[in-house]
Amino acid sequence: MQGLFEAYARERVARIEQALESYLPTATSRLPRILPEAMRYAVLGQGKRLRPLLCGAAAEAVGGSLEQVLPTACAIELIHAFSLVHDDLPALDNDELRRGKPTVWKQYGEAMAILAGDALLVHAFGLLARQAEQSPMERVLQTLRLLCDAVGIDGMVGGQVEDILSEGEPVDAEKLAYIHTHKTGALIRASVLSGAILAGASESQRAALDAYSQSLGLAFQIVDDILNETGDPQRLGKSAGTDRAHQKATYPRLYGLETARRHAHEAIQRALDSLHGFDAAADPLRWIAQFTVERDF
């Protein structure tokens, strides 16, 4: 399975990289050169592309293709990049290193990082509009609504606010769940559901993929917390233990490492169970789930 997944991921990631490269603006004489440069720096040459992979795999699971959802898959990656650029800012997480490179604000200054993040977010919505050239408008608008909910106050940004407010505060299970479902889970869920919607999933397929995505998002975040606590800084591309240093709410802090690991495995099992009604076309979604929990720990 490992080999099958690797071949699949290599091929799909290459197409995603190529699309991202072509969708991002390039420096022209008309524009301030530094802005497209900072946007490309934030997105290209790094990242596992988990979210666009999920978007494509969900489309495939219901009989569609990555090609069919490529603008939206890339839009979601730009949204992810936007959130990292802003989260790394001195006023927020104050991170200087991401995936082994200086963060955008460290490289281009704070003003440019704020504006490059803004530009990435707007560019992502522009790509969603572009999706309408190849998909029914009804589905595109549904995807737009879904993504706005996943990213805004009731999603990613809301989760980030609560995360910041909770630094140094006592962590309880309810608050930890709120932060993770919103900060990370919402965009993972939207990645899966947007692929499914654009590829024409039925109501029952959507419900199953919704369940899959929520269990996957939970497992992903638990594993991320564990890796931050225990991982090899060189593989992480950033310092390990930064969550603890920021006194962030994490699964290992709340439940201990062993229990956190068990919760991750159980969540992956639930994700796989959600796919029982799907045939081999959903294998990439199954591989991604298994890969998530088998990363580095």
Added chain:
Amino acid sequence: MQGLFEAYARERVARIEQALESYLPTATSRLPRILPEAMRYAVLGQGKRLRPLLCGAAAEAVGGSLEQVLPTACAIELIHAFSLVHDDLPALDNDELRRGKPTVWKQYGEAMAILAGDALLVHAFGLLARQAEQSPMERVLQTLRLLCDAVGIDGMVGGQVEDILSEGEPVDAEKLAYIHTHKTGALIRASVLSGAILAGASESQRAALDAYSQSLGLAFQIVDDILNETGDPQRLGKSAGTDRAHQKATYPRLYGLETARRHAHEAIQRALDSLHGFDAAADPLRWIAQFTVERDF
């Protein structure tokens, strides 16, 4: 005319205020209270609502109504508010006062200002999606594309980047035009065109309104520069002379006050001329143009 415009603006602004109030999120037990609070602080109780007024007036000029375009008109106001919140940040313009109140970062801290700006931008796109409940999807998607172009790297954000890069640099006419067309002009143009598109303007109507909006945007920015140079700080709600202090590119700095005033009047005349094919339904657009140049100077 003054009286007619005042009655018109009072009635329309009241409806816009009411809609903004209802579209913005409120604090609930589920959410971090501070985020909706900061979003509302950034938007409500201040502002001339020029952009939503223009959106509604453009719809009216082609036989539509403000009601018909209200979600989009308010989305544009949220985008405007988002840009002010981020521009005021210490890393950008470092402004502490806006319209007589502490700026969002001064009131809620930098982290919250960055995230509230992000949330306002996403919320605006969510309102555009909501427009599809009452308008043909084709027109909504066209508006979405138009706004992404107006706000992103080829619009407002691009203009802001160039503005920051040009601080303390020699100002030439070409660069000044680039900054103002992008930083302010693009969203004013999009306000007029989105109202026109949603209300079903013909090709030739759109072309005329496009010309109107570009002349209006230019006049608006020249007057804004003049007011910043000469205005009464109490009426401005911020310190006068801040552009000069930041060594910003402005019309009075480049052309002198008298020539700048003449340019503003000429631009308004061109805006009015663009409307020659329209009947009395376009009077609000005419009033707005005249009002723009007759503000405080």
